[in-house]
Amino acid sequence: MRNPSPTRSAAHSAGQSAGQSAAPYAEALTAHAREPWLRLNVPGHAADPDAFAELAAFTGEAQLRLDVPPLLDGLDLGPDSPRATALRLAAEAWGARRTWFLTNGASQGNRIAVMALRSLGECLVVQRSVHSSVVDGLVLSGLRAAFVQPAVDRALGIAHGVTASDLARALAANPDAAAACVVTPSYFGAVADVRALADAAHAAGVPLVVDESWGAHFGFHPELPRNALALGADLVISSTHKLGGSLTQSAMLHLGDGPFADRLEPVLERVFQLTQSTSESALLLGSLDLTRRRLATGTDAVGRSLRAAELVRERIRDRGRFAVVSDGFADFPDIVAADPLRIPVDTRAGGIPGHEARWRLMTEHQVLVEVATDSAIVAVVGAGSAPDTARFVAALHALPVTVPPGRGTESLELPVPGEVRMTAREAFFAPSRSVPAEEAVGQVSASTLAAYPPGIPNVLPGEVITAELVSFLQSTARTPGGHVRGASDPEVRNLRTVSRPRC
Incomplete structure (x- = not known):
């Protein structure tokens, strides 16, 4: 079955399959775990909470029973197996031609993507502020990189995205390029113009690869940006465990139904087999299936999360000590929108460096935030979660003033990358x-x-x-x-x- 074209929106397009309310793999796994199996296979704990009491106390007995090996009849094998059906539903939900479930994070997805692109050429035009796993892919593939520098807010030490014009110039300077690779949204929630970037890549005759690790939730609520596949991207890496909410280390790789799909699909499958564990975790796979269902059918819950995040930003603005970083995104030509589930806070404006603010929030207030630079922190609200917004705002404003408030010369500026001398x-x-x-x-x-x-x-x-x-x-x-x-x-x-x- 061919899945929806990437020109359609992901989760709310007309006529989407009613099957999105099912979670076939997670449901089949749960049913399998209820059976009184005599387990003489791996894993070695055999789901025996008495013999492995410490492990059962650590994980819970239910998790032991759900921890099964791959390639089981009734779960994984066959074109109509629960696993195959779950993959088709995920592809439909995100608007992909084909989706792969990953159990080594979006880092694995980036490595797969870059290695597969080696089949299209010897040079990758790539945004310089990519995740380190893309660099791992360059090492593994041997591709030469031609870097496109992102816009940078040097006062806050934040790299944003790239413009379509900058990407087009880099592609013109590298006619042997295999593909273009960009990151959107950024760690701080800056959203690039994916449609324009895809047009620039396609005009140069190459696919656009988008590391959308932080945007797995995009397209699943009217107030969220559309996802990269819906805007013309050819290959998308999705860190579903981040704001999507699946278990840590679970992710997805999506292939768009574009002009490069026929050539890329078989090599992507081979590289997937090369990199995926033969003992992949059923718990991670099941969490991906459940997360897809929740995102595709949980518009109301996502709406509550959006309101919670906006409430935090409003309270920060009202109190006046700190600044909301995304309020300044309009100053950067590469940014066309902001992820509303991200709360980036300029802490130096309130008199405390970002790394110190993150450390104090954790050690003194038991509040964990996601990202810190010398000048800022980012709190994130998972799609469907309902955080205690008042507690975060109170803890943030209880932080001491340890440096002169404002964006002074004391802040660390993001260094300009050095010259490239070797691949x-x-x-x-x-x-x-x-x-x-x-x-x-x-x-x-x-x-x-x-x-x-x-x-x-x-x-x-x-x-x-x-x-x-x-x-x-x-x-x-x-x-x-x-x-x-x-x-x-x-x-x-x-x-x-x-x-x-x-x-």
């Missing part, structure tokens, strides 16, 4: 050595390093390490709650560089 694959596999950070300046990085969260790489394998980069990473590492993902030591005193002469 990511060449640098990753080249002989390398660990050197003191100050000696690494001017040398080529062998590692991917990202001030985390949010995980956008500040330096890639193959890029030159700059003094500004070293200062930024070390300053982030010294900040309470700060962390540099990929660093060999917590203080970033040493960096791994390619064993070649200085550039």
